[in-house]
Amino acid sequence: MTIHEFLVPPAVACQRAGPHDQIVMSSRVRLARNLKKHPFPSWAKKPDRLRVLEAIQPAVETLPQLAPHFAAAMDDLTPLDKQILVERHLISREHAAKGAGSGLVVNQEETLCVMINEEDHLRMQALRPGLQIKACWQAIDDLDSALEPKLDFAFTPELGYLTACPTNLGTGIRVSAMLHLPGLVLAEEITRIINAANKLNFAVRGLYGEGTEALGNVFQVSNQMTLGESEPQIIERISKALNQIIEEEENARLLLMEKKSKIVFNHIGRAYGVLANAHTITSKETMNLLSLLRLGGELGLFTKLDRSLTDEMFLLTQPAHLQQQHTEKLGAEERDILRATMLRTRLRDIPRPQAPE
Amino acid sequence: MLCNACKQNEAKVHLTKIVGDKMQKVDLCEDCSKDKGVDDPTSYSDLLMGLSAEPVPSEPEPAAEPGAKCPACGYSQADFKKAGRFGCSECYDTFGEGLVVMLKTMHKGTRHTGKVPAALHQSRVEAQKVKLLQKRLDKAITEENFEEAAQLRDEIKRLK
Ligand SMILES: [Zn+2]
Ligand SMILES: [Zn+2]
Numbered sequence: 119m120t121i122h123e124f125l126v127p128p129a130v131a132c133q134r135a136g137p138h139d140q141i142v143m144s145s146r147v148r149l150a151r152n153l154k155k156h157p158f159p160s161w162a163k164k165p166d167r168l169r170v171l172e173a174i175q176p177a178v179e180t181l182p183q184l185a186p187h188f189a190a191a192m193d194d195l196t197p198l199d200k201q202i203l204v205e206r207h208l209i210s211r212e213h214a215a216k217g218a219g220s221g222l223v224v225n226q227e228e229t230l231c232v233m234i235n236e237e238d239h240l241r242m243q244a245l246r247p248g249l250q251i252k253a254c255w256q257a258i259d260d261l262d263s264a265l266e267p268k269l270d271f272a273f274t275p276e277l278g279y280l281t282a283c284p285t286n287l288g289t290g291i292r293v294s295a296m297l298h299l300p301g302l303v304l305a306e307e308i309t310r311i312i313n314a315a316n317k318l319n320f321a322v323r324g325l326y327g328e329g330t331e332a333l334g335n336v337f338q339v340s341n342q343m344t345l346g347e348s349e350p351q352i353i354e355r356i357s358k359a360l361n362q363i364i365e366e367e368e369n370a371r372l373l374l375m376e377k378k379s380k381i382v383f384n385h386i387g388r389a390y391g392v393l394a395n396a397h398t399i400t401s402k403e404t405m406n407l408l409s410l411l412r413l414g415g416e417l418g419l420f421t422k423l424d425r426s427l428t429d430e431m432f433l434l435t436q437p438a439h440l441q442q443q444h445t446e447k448l449g450a451e452e453r454d455i456l457r458a459t460m461l462r463t464r465l466r467d468i469p470r471p472q473a474p475e
Numbered sequence: 476m477l478c479n480a481c482k483q484n485e486a487k488v489h490l491t492k493i494v495g496d497k498m499q500k501v502d503l504c505e506d507c508s509k510d511k512g513v514d515d516p517t518s519y520s521d522l523l524m525g526l527s528a529e530p531v532p533s534e535p536e537p538a539a540e541p542g543a544k545c546p547a548c549g550y551s552q553a554d555f556k557k558a559g560r561f562g563c564s565e566c567y568d569t570f571g572e573g574l575v576v577m578l579k580t581m582h583k584g585t586r587h588t589g590k591v592p593a594a595l596h597q598s599r600v601e602a603q604k605v606k607l608l609q610k611r612l613d614k615a616i617t618e619e620n621f622e623e624a625a626q627l628r629d630e631i632k633r634l635k
Contacts, residue, residue: 288587346588
């Protein structure tokens with residue numbers, strides 16, 4: 119079975135709902151673990167990495183928590199497979215670049231995904247739609263505990279779980295949430311929010327785009343510190359920050375509708391106009407405009423536009439997902455044309471946005 | 476994450492830079508951070524890693540003898556300086572001496588207070604129990620309470 123046959127189609131995946139999912143697209147908790155007496159992946163020679171993969175993958179695959187699952191060595195996946203996994207946020211770009219000696223195990227619900235020999239021997243993550251940090255932690259804590267008797271993790275009572283990079287030392291935990299913040303961006307409040315989060319030692323970065331760009335107004339907030347605080351303390355702290363950001367985004371949307379509704383309607387109307395009528399469109403422009411469409415849906419400007427549809431279009435118009443729907447190899451220009459065609463088709467039955475009276 | 480300036484090396488220094496009244500995030504590699512004069516704290520503010528009150532650490536690295544290599548994996552101080560990562564879990568022992576200074580710049584604390592593997596947790600609990608029984612055993616012997624001593628000895632044997 120290929121990964122494409124295994125994963126549920128985007129139309130189904132995007133139906134998954136969770137608390138606060140009008141702003142929080144997904145939550146994630148990742149744990150880093152390493153085996154004793156084996157060099158870390160980036161320093162290990164290929165035979166070392168293969169030995170670690172052979173030790174870890176069967177142990178992970180026997181866990182009932184992951185059933186039904188898909189497992190593969192990274193060198194058995196095509197570049198397109200890997201890119202699809204990146205676009206679905208199941209593996210990191212770094213892991214997609216890995217070859218022999220690295221592997222992956224993912225469950226069908228896409229709630230658990232284990233990367234083997236990424237930067238650490240084990241990077242296991244729990245994912246949930248919406249704001250569900252605690253549920254993610256419980257799931258991954260459980261998976262980690264189930265692996266403990268099977269694998270000999272490098273751990274000392276003083277330093278905790280030993281990781282390749284000292285920035286992950288201790289708990290090895292990275293808690294993050296993917297946020298859609300068009301209100302704060304339109305209100306030009308986003309820099310203030312990012313700075314405030316930075317002051318609390320949380321990293322905020324655009325999930326799409328290079329450098330400081332945040333295409334589609336999608337941001338990822340994550341903890342930076344992993345040592346000197348317990349996992350529940352870290353989760354408590356970041357949950358507080360996330361709830362504050364959600365409140366700020368809600369306020370920004372309310373304020374925009376109150377004070378600058380013409381500007382908001384203009385943005386959303388134009389976004390619909392371009393998406394529903396363009397004959398060629400880049401992935402970058404698509405992400406930014408779909409973000410506005412999603413906002414329009416939440417502000418009640420559309421009668422027939424579900425969030426799942428905008429999210430599905432967001433995923434399907436990413437380069438690898440677009441390529442996957444076509445057998446021949448697409449160039450960038452062809453992709454832009456096919457992307458526009460798909461958007462026109464999908465939006466044909468969605469009436470244009472109406473500003474409330 | 477790549478360095479914003481040269482776009483070649485891994486960024487190790489993460490800063491928030493003030494340009495006019497706007498703030499900008501900057502991620503630099505070690506070389507570029509020196510070139511841009513990060514050692515001059517007046518041109519930058521607010522190190523991202525919660526160091527706002529502290530001066531920029533020019534070379535956060537563990538101090539071991541130069542040339543020291545990890546006996547388990549052969550990793551050297553120079554390798555760490557280049558990659559910012561260790562070679563294996565034993566490197567934390569090898570290069571452990573200056574580690575605390577570096578960890579202070581990265582984390583809330585320098586001691587782990589989170590999850591402990593269950594087996595280790597269990598063995599610690601048992602070790603404590605044995606210690607306690609041993610004390611009672613010593614007392615029983617000095618008090619010539621041989622019946623209790625024999626019982627305690629059995630119990631300790633079972634736990635070990
Ligand atoms: Zn550089
Ligand atoms: Zn080592």
